[in-house]
Amino acid sequence: MYHRRLAANYSFICASSISKCGNLFVHLHSHYHSICCFQVQFHNLTKSLQVSTKEGFKVYRKCFMPVSFYSSTATRRLMGPPTRSLRRRMRKRALAASKPVLDESRVQKAMEKLPPRFTPEDLYNVMSVEEDPLVCLELFNWASTQHRFRHDVLTYHVTIKRLGAASMYKEMDDIVNQVLSVPYIGSEALFNTMIHYFIKAKKLIRAVNIFKHMQNSMKMDCRPSIITYNILFSGLLTVGRNTYISYMYMEAARNLFKQMINDGIEPDVFSLNYMIKGYVLSLHVNDALRIFHQMGAVYKCHPNSFSYDYLIHGLCAQGRTKNAQELCDEMKMKGFTPSSKSYNSLVNAFALGGEVENAVEYLWEMNENQRTVDFITYRTVVDEICRQQSVQDAVCFLKELQEKNLVGGYSYKRLVYELEDSKY
Template sequence: MFSFARNCFKYRSTYFRRDASNQNMLSINSFCQKFPDPNHPFGKNPHQTRKFGPFLFQINTNHSQLPVSFAPFYSHYSTKAPSRSYRRRVRKRLLKASMPTLDQAQFQLALSQLPPRFTPQELCNVITHQNDPLVCLELFHWASQQPRFRHDESTFHVTIKKLGAANMYQEMDDIVNQLLAVPFIGSEALFNTVIYYFTQARRLTRAVHVFKHMKSPRNLNSCFRPSLRTYNILFAAFLGRGNNSYINHVYMETLRCLFRQMVNDGIKPDIFSLNTMIKGYVLSLHVNDALRIFHQLGVIYDCQPNALTYDCLIHGLCAQGRTNNGKELCYEMKSKGFVPSSKSYNSLVSSLALGGEIEEAVNYLWEMTDKQRSVDFITYRTVLDEICRRGTIQEGMRFLQELQEKDLVDGYAYRKLLYVLEDDYGNSVSNVGIQ
């Protein structure tokens, strides 16, 4: 009965059959006059009846003439989570509603700039001067429907650049499919642009598909074979998957295959490619392989290491506790005129402190502050903890006071470091007086 009442409240008008006549409809007010309202203050009076307000509900009495006891009409909202299909439909509606619309005036103005029989270069010039990517896309589609007109590499290139810069990757994907369907059209710069925007959209599968199209045997004599820039774009994309060691370990195999394929194709790697391999090996915890490539830079690849090369290796060696090797590379790096980055200094200082070389860690700490390299909170805490653990709390407090005097930590960081000491050593810190 309650569900029937709720359905009546839902439709707010009538509950009827299409072929029901008016004489077969019974007003709910006249129907319920026979039954007293138990919730009414005069409910005990058998002659007092319930009276309904402005809502008149009609009931089809063709099927049953039995009296029905009505429950009060309440509005109940469902607490059940919406289904996945419902959420998907809502998301599609919101995306469709938020999509920008085509500026017809701007589109007609762009069309007026084209001659009656325009060439692909003239269309490319018009699309280049458009700021609205939807107008560019509409121009491309409109030109495709014109007789005796065929898109060439320039029109594909400018349209893909406009859509990729506007993050309209789905529309760009449609244009790329049209490009791949036309044989012998394209250039190395065009496909490099496509691969770059696919990697920006994290569509690595599509980027690899375009890369394979460039290496296809039917394109051996074409001008869009993969170049060093193509490989570097893919290297950067696979290396930028995150700082998770397991993920980098998985993608490192792909990087290794790409690097081997590049060398086999006769493409000489540059320092960017080699640094990518070194960083990939370090992130995947294969530091020995990174050192192997480092020692092959000048011998095999005729490249000289730069600051990024040393920074990656110093961080990787210190992360594995090979502090002496990290110090040697740091000394070699400084002898060549490079200044270690904050990441290298922080790794080296923390590794020295954890290894018990407190004085040397503090010396490197002062050195990195002189070189205008920022020290993170973890490095300060590591050095402070090791000073207190291997020495005395007084030495730790003096070190903390020295940091404050040199204005290396602000008030918030100072109090945070002091709270760390209080948590570790309890009342011993409060009993130590700071001179």
């Protein structure tokens, strides 16, 4: 692409320097879009002009500018995919075009509902039934300019909730700064809402700063509670899906858990499940088992189905199928049903470990409990049946799956194709 543009610029300079060949250059310009024959035309042009290459490139260096004889659409077609800066500009334009417009009539109707000397409670009652975040923000800003009016926790809270739910994080950040600048304004629910939406906006540092502000607050009703810690645990463990990222943030979650215990806040089943999940994601399954066994003995709360599901998945990922099977049996004895993720992990772990019979047994159990089996699980079981038994047994297994309507037509065809292409 670059050489073609260079050739076009060079031909333009050469043709402009020799007036006798102007007609030939115009002819080439009109047929420029015939990309396939461009090089031949350019070769004939330079040969007929008999211009020195050295002199021509001297002129080219002095007069170089990105001259293009084709349209911008053709340019984008020839240049390939758009650059990152172009995609960023296109995204900004799309956001600007899709940005909602303030409805002045709705603002006027909302203002008419307020009494002449309205209180923060009156403003809250109007804003709480208003669904448009722009109208709520306009009401908030308009009320701030009224004489002898001061916002309270309710008006700040409903405004932040409306802006955060609409993903208007820049406007929400401005309101949050107003709250933090007033020492006597604040509540635990208000600060928890701020932390929740900052985590949703992937502004984890901002959420931690709000948490520190809560810790340093002189008002006891603004101090962090178990709900605050659970929101932070959720944010730390959903930053990334990579194991290394989970390992990095799990250290911060572990320190936060220690701080919660030191502050005298007893963890509940949700915070303990967050710790189990974090240890499993960071491949620290033994630490997850330690938290699991401490749930009833130390923290006086019993595990639920999520506690077992996280551990079964983590144990299967490390090939510890025996421990995972014991937990699954214990889970079913307590009346819980394993999730699809736990069943798929068990079936894959048993199949990869060479225990095809156990894998097939859990597969039928999944069907009885109406749990979804993914395609990778089916393929793993079929491959292991081919490896340990025979292709004929795998074909019989596929037919049995089809007769029980466990696989659709598309998945069945894919499994058959995989079976035909296998080395067995």
